[in-house]
Amino acid sequence: MPSKYRSPVMDRRSFVKIVTASLGSMMAAIVGLPVIQYFISPALGKTTSDDWISLGSVDNFPFDIPTLFNFAITKVNGWERSSLSYGAFVLRKEGQDPIVFSDVCTHLSCRVNWNEEKSEFYCPCHAAFFSKNGEVVSGPPPRPLDRYEIRLDGDQLFIHLTEG
Amino acid sequence: MAENVFGWLDERLGLKAIYDTILDRKVPKVNWWFTLGSASLFLGVMQGITGMLLSVYYVPTPDHAYDSITFIMTGVQFGWLIRGIHHWGASLLILTAFIHMLRVFFYGAYKYPREFTWITGVTLLICALGMGFTGYLLPWNQRSYWATTVGSEIAGTVPWLGDFIMRVLRGGSDLSALTLSRFFSMHIWIIPAIVLAVVGTHLYLVIRLGISHIPDKDS
Numbered sequence: 001m002p003s004k005y006r007s008p009v010m011d012r013r014s015f016v017k018i019v020t021a022s023l024g025s026m027m028a029a030i031v032g033l034p035v036i037q038y039f040i041s042p043a044l045g046k047t048t049s050d051d052w053i054s055l056g057s058v059d060n061f062p063f064d065i066p067t068l069f070n071f072a073i074t075k076v077n078g079w080e081r082s083s084l085s086y087g088a089f090v091l092r093k094e095g096q097d098p099i100v101f102s103d104v105c106t107h108l109s110c111r112v113n114w115n116e117e118k119s120e121f122y123c124p125c126h127a128a129f130f131s132k133n134g135e136v137v138s139g140p141p142p143r144p145l146d147r148y149e150i151r152l153d154g155d156q157l158f159i160h161l162t163e164g
Numbered sequence: 165m166a167e168n169v170f171g172w173l174d175e176r177l178g179l180k181a182i183y184d185t186i187l188d189r190k191v192p193k194v195n196w197w198f199t200l201g202s203a204s205l206f207l208g209v210m211q212g213i214t215g216m217l218l219s220v221y222y223v224p225t226p227d228h229a230y231d232s233i234t235f236i237m238t239g240v241q242f243g244w245l246i247r248g249i250h251h252w253g254a255s256l257l258i259l260t261a262f263i264h265m266l267r268v269f270f271y272g273a274y275k276y277p278r279e280f281t282w283i284t285g286v287t288l289l290i291c292a293l294g295m296g297f298t299g300y301l302l303p304w305n306q307r308s309y310w311a312t313t314v315g316s317e318i319a320g321t322v323p324w325l326g327d328f329i330m331r332v333l334r335g336g337s338d339l340s341a342l343t344l345s346r347f348f349s350m351h352i353w354i355i356p357a358i359v360l361a362v363v364g365t366h367l368y369l370v371i372r373l374g375i376s377h378i379p380d381k382d383s
Contacts, residue, residue, distance in 0.1 A: 031213075031249070034242035038217060041241035078221070078239065079231040 047075055049163045053088075058098060058157040061090045066114045066121070066132060068103065073161070087111060088148060088159060089121070091132065100148040100159050101134050107141040121145065185371060192377035197271075200264035201370070207257040208363070211295075214250040215352065222302070224348035226341050229304035254296055261289055272383075273376040281369040284362050291359045298351040304344060312347070313339055 007015070053071055061067045066089040074083050087103035101121075103111045110125035120137060121130035128139030135144050148159035174180050221240060223232045236243035265285060268274050274282035301312040316339075320330035335342030 034245055035217060037241040038243060038246055039220065042239070079228070079235040 042078060047077075047163075049073065049075075049161055051161045052151065052158045053161050055088070055090065055100075055157040055159060057155045058090075058092065058152065059155055061092050061098065061157075063092050063094060065116065066091045066101065068114065086161070089114060089145075090157070097152065098150060098157060099133070100150050100157075102146040102148060104146065105141060106136075106143050106145060107139070112145070189371060189374065191375055194375065194378065197263075197267040198375065200260050200267060204257060204260045204264055205363070205367075207253050207260060208359070210249060210253050211257060212356070214246050214253065217246045218250055219352065224302065224345050226304060226344060229302060229344060233303050254299060258292055258296060261292055265289060271376065272379055275376075277373055278369070278376065281366060281373065284366040284369065287362050288359065288366060291355050291362065294355050295351060295359075298347040298355065301344060301347045302351065309339060312343065316343075 010018075051073070055061075055069050055071075061069075069088045069090055070085060071088070072083045072085045074081055076082075089101040089103055091099045091101065093099075105112050105123040105125065105128055107123065107126055107128055110123050112121040112123045112128070112130065114120075115122050119132055121132075121134070122128070123130075123139070123141075126140050128141045129137040130141070130145050131137050133144075134147065148161070151158040151160070170179070218236065221232055221236050221243070223229060233247070236247055268282065268285070297312075297315060301308045316330050316333045319333055320326040322329055331337060333343070334340070335346050
């Protein structure tokens with residue numbers, strides 16, 4: 001190549017390298033940045049719920065024995081309407097408002113069972129025990145079982161389900 | 165700093181040698197038609213990347229396939245872009261690969277010692293068509309359902325073995341969940357595995373043999 005066509009700054013080879021690298025990075029960014037959004041966008045849409053769930057007449061629950069009440073809520077996740085099941089332990093005491101525990105273990109969200117013989121809630125995942133009042137007896141849970149806010153309408157028992 | 169890191173890695177991995185072999189090869193004076201192989205490779209890589217991304221949301225069952233794609237198009241941010249690239253890239257890849265083949269044919273570049281490169285290339289073209297055929301069913305809409313009905317019916321016209329081939333394609337006598345899942349498996353595992361191996365061979369041969377020059381009066 002005659003010297004008058006030569007750039008004093010860089011040779012042809014480094015020019016091509018720089019152009020290739022910058023065009024390549026631009027293309028990668030144009031595709032790459034949307035990919036992040038593509039991945040995380042379903043995680044950003046929070047589905048909140050704020051419902052009062054009817055547990056029926058409070059007289060259906062025995063005194064002094066935590067009794068499981070199961071209910072299901074339908075939610076739309078992606079394109080699918082999924083039915084999520086919940087459990088609530090109702091503990092009635094003479095002359096007091098009933099206490100309603102969530103059956104979700106406060107450790108890592110397994111479901112707890114009531115063991116009537118030992119009078120304890122038991123979580124099988126990591127051997128966690130809670131007392132009848134939901135206090136941690138032993139095991140890894142950081143706090144007592146969560147309690148639902150309740151409402152009594154005559155003899156009708158409602159719990160407040162809030163999420164999100 | 166960067167040079168030190170590169171130097172350390174290069175000493176152990178031989179990066180410079182790889183770079184020189186793959187990118188600093190000697191090439192004859194060529195023209196733009198010679199870029200179509202690289203273009204096909206680029207599009208193939210894009211199909212791989214966007215395909216992996218689509219599999220984040222796509223579900224290959226009759227219950228969910230159509231709905232999951234509708235969700236990709238309307239419910240996921242930039243889902244339309246990822247699927248759009250996969251959709252249009254597929255057609256474009258067939259186009260670039262086909263013109264690449266025509267270039268090789270008309271320049272006589274398939275001749276000695278590059279016959280095996282040609283054979284691997286034809287294998288890749290067939291694989292690309294197979295990817296097109298299997299991918300077409302995955303949206304599980306009316307068009308893909310009937311296209312696959314017709315496509316497998318055509319395979320059924322092969323003498324003697326036709327009915328057997330059709331049943332193997334469909335995984336039974338009818339289009340069903342079995343058809344969808346086996347097409348999906350072909351589309352994301354089996355054909356890509358073959359493509360990967362054959363593309364590797366194809367590129368190895370291109371590097372090993374170099375590319376042929378444009379034919380002149382002497383050749």
